[in-house]
Amino acid sequence: MRNFIQPGDSLAVAIPYAGGVTAGQGVLVGALFGVAATDGMQNATVEAATQGVFDITKEPALAITAGARVFWDNTNRRITTTATGNFQVGIATTAALAADTMVRVWLNRVPPSGS
Numbered sequence: 001m002r003n004f005i006q007p008g009d010s011l012a013v014a015i016p017y018a019g020g021v022t023a024g025q026g027v028l029v030g031a032l033f034g035v036a037a038t039d040g041m042q043n044a045t046v047e048a049a050t051q052g053v054f055d056i057t058k059e060p061a062l063a064i065t066a067g068a069r070v071f072w073d074n075t076n077r078r079i080t081t082t083a084t085g086n087f088q089v090g091i092a093t094t095a096a097l098a099a100d101t102m103v104r105v106w107l108n109r110v111p112p113s114g115s
Contacts (some may be wrong), residue, residue: 009059015040017077020076026056026089033089033107039103051107053093064096079103087091 013029015021020026025049027036034048035056058064058079070079071086080086089107096103 010034010037010047010049012045013048015042015046018042020044021046024054024056024081026072026077027049028072028087031087032070033087035107051106052107053104055102056105057101058096060096060101062096064092064103066092066095068092070075070103079105 013027013074016020016029021027021036022039025036027034034050035054037047038045048066051073054102056079068081069088070081070092071083073080073086092103093106094104102115
């Protein structure tokens with residue numbers, strides 16, 4: 001195909017956060033969510049993985065069951081199970097206890113119901 005550009009499993013994004021990001025942190029740019037491959041300051045361009053399974057910081061004291069839909073809380077820059085006001089990014093592949101700081105997430109961006 002002449003118009004093929006790339007597979008899309010990672011994309012270059014400009015970091016929108018004032019404090020920048022470190023490698024492994026989630027990044028939401030508009031409707032595009034990924035996991036930063038490298039550290040980057042605000043407005044710097046970094047590669048962000050848009051597909052795969054990653055351990056990502058979760059909301060403190062929140063237990064998450066395996067198979068639960070998970071969302072990105074962009075204000076606090078962490079995974080949550082609260083849909084309202086947050087951006088769906090994938091599914092928890094393993095359970096996370098309330099005491100855990102991370103949850104394993106399969107990035108799959110399932111569209112909302114009715115889409």
